[in-house]
Amino acid sequence: MKLSPTAIAGVLRVTTTRHGDERGGFLRSWCAESFAAAGLDFRPIQASLSENARRHTLRGLHWQAAPAAETKLVRCLAGAILDVAVDLRPDSPTCFAHLACQLDPASAEALLIPPGCAHGFLTLTDDALVEYLIDAPHTPDLARGARFDDPRLAIPWPAAPAVISARDLAWHPL
Numbered sequence: 001m002k003l004s005p006t007a008i009a010g011v012l013r014v015t016t017t018r019h020g021d022e023r024g025g026f027l028r029s030w031c032a033e034s035f036a037a038a039g040l041d042f043r044p045i046q047a048s049l050s051e052n053a054r055r056h057t058l059r060g061l062h063w064q065a066a067p068a069a070e071t072k073l074v075r076c077l078a079g080a081i082l083d084v085a086v087d088l089r090p091d092s093p094t095c096f097a098h099l100a101c102q103l104d105p106a107s108a109e110a111l112l113i114p115p116g117c118a119h120g121f122l123t124l125t126d127d128a129l130v131e132y133l134i135d136a137p138h139t140p141d142l143a144r145g146a147r148f149d150d151p152r153l154a155i156p157w158p159a160a161p162a163v164i165s166a167r168d169l170a171w172h173p174l
Helices: 032-037 166-170
Strands: 002-005 012-015 019-021 024-026 046-052 057-064 072-078 081-087 098-103 109-113 117-123 128-134 143-145
Touching (some): 072 081, 072 098, 081 109
Antiparallel strands (some): 002 012, 012 109, 019 024, 046 128, 057 117, 057 143, 072 109, 072 128, 081 098, 081 117
């Protein structure tokens, strides 16, 4: 398992090695020892799946406020997504910067998104399945969001959303 820094401090690309034989494949999707060796105390307490039937479904941008701020490890198990992290930490030199990367099963990559960063994704295929490992319980009263099309963020989504929730459309720009 390889954890690689990105242009946003704390947002990491997590790459695993897929092992295959006549039975199929195997990969380690999370390893406490690998994260600890990288100096990270990431201890997931929740695993969630996001099922997305239609191409260009947009989810986000979401985060939880303190004291329920969370770290997420996001992996695409089927299909493909454009995964986006946005730095919202006021003291960060990359505040309001975003990172976008394609995740799909073939890449064997995941994105680690730390507290203080918003997260969202746009499906690039039908039937995209996204897994989250999260280190804090979901706390609805501390759930926050921002508009996916906030001009301040200028995220270059590759397509307009075909499916988006009323809640995500109701978020205000930052």
